[in-house]
Amino acid sequence: MHHHVEITSSMASSDSPRVPLIDLPQPFDTKISRDRFKLVYNGNRELLSILKPCEITEKHVDVTCHHCPGSPKFATVWETMQHVFNEIHAQNINYIGTSKDFFHYKLLLKRVLVKQPLPGKTTVLENGETGKYCRGPTNRQILFIQSLRVREDVKFFEKPMKCLLCQLDMSNFSILDVARHAFSIKHLEKALSRCNMFFVEEFEWWMEKLKTSSNLIPSEPSESAEYYVGGLKTIIGNRYIPVFEKLTEKELNLISNVDEQKVRENEEVLLRRFGGCIYCDLWIPTPTDIFPHFFSEQHFEKVREHHPVKQFDVDDVMSLVKLCQKSDC
Ligand SMILES: [Zn+2]
Ligand SMILES: [Zn+2]
Ligand SMILES: [Zn+2]
Secondary structure (H helix, E strand, O other): OOHHHHHHHOOOOOOOOOOEOOEOOOOOOOOOOHHHHHHHHHHHHHHHHHOOOOOOOOOEEEEEOOOOOOOOEEEEHHHHHHHHOOOHHHHHOOOOOOHHHHHHHHHHHHHHHHHOOOOHHHOEOOOOOEOOEEOOOEHHHHHHHHHOEEOOOOEOOOOOOEEOOOOEEOOOOEHHHHHHHHOOHHHHHHHHHHHOOEEHHHHHHHHHHHHOOOOEEOOOOOOOOOOEOOOOOOOOOOOOOOEOOOOOHHHHHHHHOEOHHHHHHOHHHHHHHHOEEOOOOEEOOOHHHHHHHHOOHHHHHHHHOOOOOEHHHHHHHHHHHHHOEOOOO
């Protein structure tokens, strides 16, 4: 509501030593143009989205962002990078940075990438063409699978079949059951930990298969715009301070003051970052369902099965709640 005041008043503070893109450059440093910033920024963000944490990124740091509401704190390199490239932060620092700042992250991301070599066999597809990388399915693919119904319950496999990643017996599964499992967030997370990334073609193969199956009741593809949904993250429970207890009065007010129109305007960011929940094994392909899910008691209970709820994760969703407020009246 009045958080703009907070941002400007805290503009002056910064970490020491200065953290690239978290703290503003010195006045005499040469800044890159806004367009150039966005271009390089998006490139880094795409790369970051396919990486997984490793010992480099789990390194302990003590960083505070003085440009985002609430001055969020980060305890690891990974948390810091996630924040730097979460888009909202870029808006809050007004797209100000130097080429040296980006060079810092380029080196860092490369060092992480080297730790996660791509298996050679997957770079070329069966038909000899090179595949396009992606980080998971799109919201439209999920919506399509969710809308399908079985016409006839026919077994998909002729022989006994098991998903080896999940140790799941799929022998009696219909084509829809198999597809739903193949697209489930838990299964994909396991697959991702083996192969580091997916190919667009793997998901499209399923779409074709489902569209042409005579055992399914055809369904119209969704009208909404297409974005890759985020949410495939590894559950890390070793470090969870500070712990979230409950939402404050102020936060509850912010949540109840969310403007659905603004949620739709920020559809891309919301889906890309919170389009799925690994704890609840659930895709959330409709942006208006995201806040209700991540602030629900059921969700917090699922998280607590693994570790206490991290304040950091709640603040992360809250930063988008703040972005989607009804204008003051
Ligand atoms: Zn920030
Ligand atoms: Zn599986
Ligand atoms: Zn959840």
